[in-house]
Amino acid sequence: MHNPIPYDVVIAGAGPVGLFLACELRLANLSVLVLEQAENPSSALKRLPFGMRGLTVPSIEAFHRRGLLDDIAPPANDGSGDGKLAAAHWMRQPRRPGGHFAGIQFYLDAVDTSQWRYRLPGPAGAGMAVEMECLEIVLAARAVAMGVEIRRGLGVDGFGQSDEDVTIRAGGEIFHASWLVGCDGGRSTVRKLGGFAFTGTDAEFTGYSAEVELADPDTLSPGRHYTPTGMYTYSRPGTIAMVEFDGAAFHRTAAITPEHVQAVLRRVSGADVTVTALHLATTWTDRAYQATAYRNGRVLLAGDAAHIHSPLGGQGLNLGLGDATNLGWKLAATIRGDAPAGLLDSYFDERHPVGAQILDWSRAQVALMRPNRGSRALEAIIRDLIDTRDGATYFAERVWGVTLRYDLGGSHPLVGRSAPDFELADGTRLGERLRSGQGLLLDFDAHPPLRALVNRWGGRISYVAENAKDRLGLSALLVRPDGVVAWAADAEPDLEGSAEAASKWFGERD
Ligand SMILES: Cc1cc2nc3c(=O)[nH]c(=O)nc-3n(C[C@H](O)[C@H](O)[C@H](O)COP(=O)(O)OP(=O)(O)OC[C@H]3O[C@@H](n4cnc5c(N)ncnc54)[C@H](O)[C@@H]3O)c2cc1C
Known part of the structure; x- marks a missing residue:
C-alpha cells in the first residue's frame, strides 16, 4: 500500500527514545509518524523487577522541562508495589547508597555536592527509578495527544533516499518522509540498511x-x-x-x-x-559498539540504534534520551529552514563523545568484574577510593550525569552545561519556562538592550526578565531548547557575545 501523504519525519521504533523524540519534533509542529515493529508494546521484561530503569539527572531535567515529570514519577516513588519495598529498604539503611560502579556502592553522605558550582536543588535530585512499561505508556500518550501518529505492528524493513526525501517500506506499506530516524534499538534495521559503520569491543560474558x-x-x-x-x-x-x-x-x-x-x-x-x-x-x-556516524544523508540514528553496551551501571536509556533531547530541536530547525550552518552536524559532535564515554564506563566495570586476581586487586582499590569524599563525588558525577558538558566554545564555565533550575521571583522555575521548546534568554536584571536583541530572533527565543531566589552570581544566560546554556554573563552583559551565541544556535536574526 502506498501512503501518499509525506511526513516531515518518520521514526522507526516506539521505544522511549523514539517516543520522546517524536514529542520533541511535534513541539515544533512537524508531522511525525512512528513505525513500531511490535504489535503489542506490553512485555513482562518491561515490568518489575527487570523493567526498572534508573533515570539520571539529565533525563529527569529533560522530562521536567517538558512537563512530563509528574506523569512519569513511578509507583516506585509514590509508594506502591515493589517500588515501595525498595524505597522503604533504601530509607532504612544507615548509610543511603547513591549509586554504584560494578556493584561497589557510594553513599550519599560522602558526596560533596558543593563542588558543583552551578547546581541548584530541584526536581532532578540524584536520580529516580521508573518502570520501562510505564515510561513508554506515558510517552506514547503524550505523543498521541500532541498529534504524533503511531502505527504498531509495522517494522521498517527497507528504505531508499534521494536528495529530497526518504521512501520507507514497512510491512508491505510505503511511506514518504523528509527524514528517517532509526530509534529501533540495538539490532537496528535502519543502522544496518543505512550503511552506518558500527565498531567496538566484543562480549566477554x-x-x-x-x-x-x-x-x-x-x-x-x-x-x-x-x-x-x-x-x-x-x-x-x-x-x-x-x-x-x-x-x-x-x-x-x-x-x-x-x-x-x-x-x-x-x-x-x-x-x-x-x-x-x-x-x-x-x-x-557486554558487547560495546557505537556507530561511527549518526547521520547518513537524510537518515539519522538515536538511542540504542546508535550505541550498545552492557546494562551494568544502567546508562543506556539515559544516553538515548539525551540523544533525543539534543537532536529534536536541531532537526526541527533544519526542517523549518532556519537552522544555522552545521546545526544538525553538532548533534553528532556533541553526542558521540558522550556515548563513547559511557561505553568506556561500562567497559571499565567489566574489567573490574573479571574473575581473576588482577580484577579483585583493582576492586579493592576502587572500594577504598569510592569511600573517600572526592572518590564518592567523582563517581556520583559520572553516575548521575551532573557534570555533563558539551564543548561549545565560550569562556564562561556554565556554557555547554545544563541550565540551573532557577527558582524565579514569580514562583516558577526555569524548567517550566522551557516547555514550549523554544530557546530562552533569562535576564535577571531586565537589561533593555538584551530584550531588544532577543526580539530580533522572533519566535525562536523567548525573553524572560525575572529575578531569581539564588542567581548563582549570574546576570543573564541564553538557554538552548534542550536546556543547555549557550551564553552566560556574570556582570554587565556583553551584547556582542550574546548576539554571536544567538546566531550560532538560532540562525540569522529576522
Ligand atoms: C537488563 C537491562 C537493564 C537495563 N537497565 C537500565 C537502567 O537502569 N538505566 C538505563 O538508562 N538503561 C538501562 N538499560 C538499557 C535501556 O533499556 C536501553 O538503553 C533503552 O531501552 C534504549 O531505548 P531505545 O528506545 O533506544 O531502544 P528500545 O527500548 O530497544 O526500543 C526500540 C524499539 O524499536 C522497535 N523496533 C525494532 N526494530 C524495528 C524496526 N525495524 N522497525 C520499527 N520498530 C523497530 C522495538 O520493538 C522497540 O520497541 C537496561 C537494559 C537491560 C537489557
Whole structure:
C-alpha cells in the first residue's frame, strides 16, 4: 500500500527514545509518524523487577522541562508495589547508597555536592527509578495527544533516499518522509540498511536476569557477589542477575531453560542450589559498539540504534534520551529552514563523545568484574577510593550525569552545561519556562538592550526578565531548547557575545 501523504519525519521504533523524540519534533509542529515493529508494546521484561530503569539527572531535567515529570514519577516513588519495598529498604539503611560502579556502592553522605558550582536543588535530585512499561505508556500518550501518529505492528524493513526525501517500506506499506530516524534499538534495521559503520569491543560474558523459585532459597545470600567464575546478585524471593565469563557463548544461541539457569547459578555461586521453576529469563552481554556516524544523508540514528553496551551501571536509556533531547530541536530547525550552518552536524559532535564515554564506563566495570586476581586487586582499590569524599563525588558525577558538558566554545564555565533550575521571583522555575521548546534568554536584571536583541530572533527565543531566589552570581544566560546554556554573563552583559551565541544556535536574526 502506498501512503501518499509525506511526513516531515518518520521514526522507526516506539521505544522511549523514539517516543520522546517524536514529542520533541511535534513541539515544533512537524508531522511525525512512528513505525513500531511490535504489535503489542506490553512485555513482562518491561515490568518489575527487570523493567526498572534508573533515570539520571539529565533525563529527569529533560522530562521536567517538558512537563512530563509528574506523569512519569513511578509507583516506585509514590509508594506502591515493589517500588515501595525498595524505597522503604533504601530509607532504612544507615548509610543511603547513591549509586554504584560494578556493584561497589557510594553513599550519599560522602558526596560533596558543593563542588558543583552551578547546581541548584530541584526536581532532578540524584536520580529516580521508573518502570520501562510505564515510561513508554506515558510517552506514547503524550505523543498521541500532541498529534504524533503511531502505527504498531509495522517494522521498517527497507528504505531508499534521494536528495529530497526518504521512501520507507514497512510491512508491505510505503511511506514518504523528509527524514528517517532509526530509534529501533540495538539490532537496528535502519543502522544496518543505512550503511552506518558500527565498531567496538566484543562480549566477554553472558549476563542473565531471571525470576526463579529455589528449593533451598537460604543457600544463597542476598546481595552482589564476585566469585572465581563470575558474579551473581540475589534478592529474595527469587530475582537473580548473573554474569558468566563464557565469551558470550550462550547468549541467543539456545532456549533459556530452568536446567541451564540452575547450572550457571551453581557455577557462578559455587552453591548447590536447585531451581524448581523459572518464571522469566533474559540474557544480555557486554558487547560495546557505537556507530561511527549518526547521520547518513537524510537518515539519522538515536538511542540504542546508535550505541550498545552492557546494562551494568544502567546508562543506556539515559544516553538515548539525551540523544533525543539534543537532536529534536536541531532537526526541527533544519526542517523549518532556519537552522544555522552545521546545526544538525553538532548533534553528532556533541553526542558521540558522550556515548563513547559511557561505553568506556561500562567497559571499565567489566574489567573490574573479571574473575581473576588482577580484577579483585583493582576492586579493592576502587572500594577504598569510592569511600573517600572526592572518590564518592567523582563517581556520583559520572553516575548521575551532573557534570555533563558539551564543548561549545565560550569562556564562561556554565556554557555547554545544563541550565540551573532557577527558582524565579514569580514562583516558577526555569524548567517550566522551557516547555514550549523554544530557546530562552533569562535576564535577571531586565537589561533593555538584551530584550531588544532577543526580539530580533522572533519566535525562536523567548525573553524572560525575572529575578531569581539564588542567581548563582549570574546576570543573564541564553538557554538552548534542550536546556543547555549557550551564553552566560556574570556582570554587565556583553551584547556582542550574546548576539554571536544567538546566531550560532538560532540562525540569522529576522
Ligand atoms: C537488563 C537491562 C537493564 C537495563 N537497565 C537500565 C537502567 O537502569 N538505566 C538505563 O538508562 N538503561 C538501562 N538499560 C538499557 C535501556 O533499556 C536501553 O538503553 C533503552 O531501552 C534504549 O531505548 P531505545 O528506545 O533506544 O531502544 P528500545 O527500548 O530497544 O526500543 C526500540 C524499539 O524499536 C522497535 N523496533 C525494532 N526494530 C524495528 C524496526 N525495524 N522497525 C520499527 N520498530 C523497530 C522495538 O520493538 C522497540 O520497541 C537496561 C537494559 C537491560 C537489557
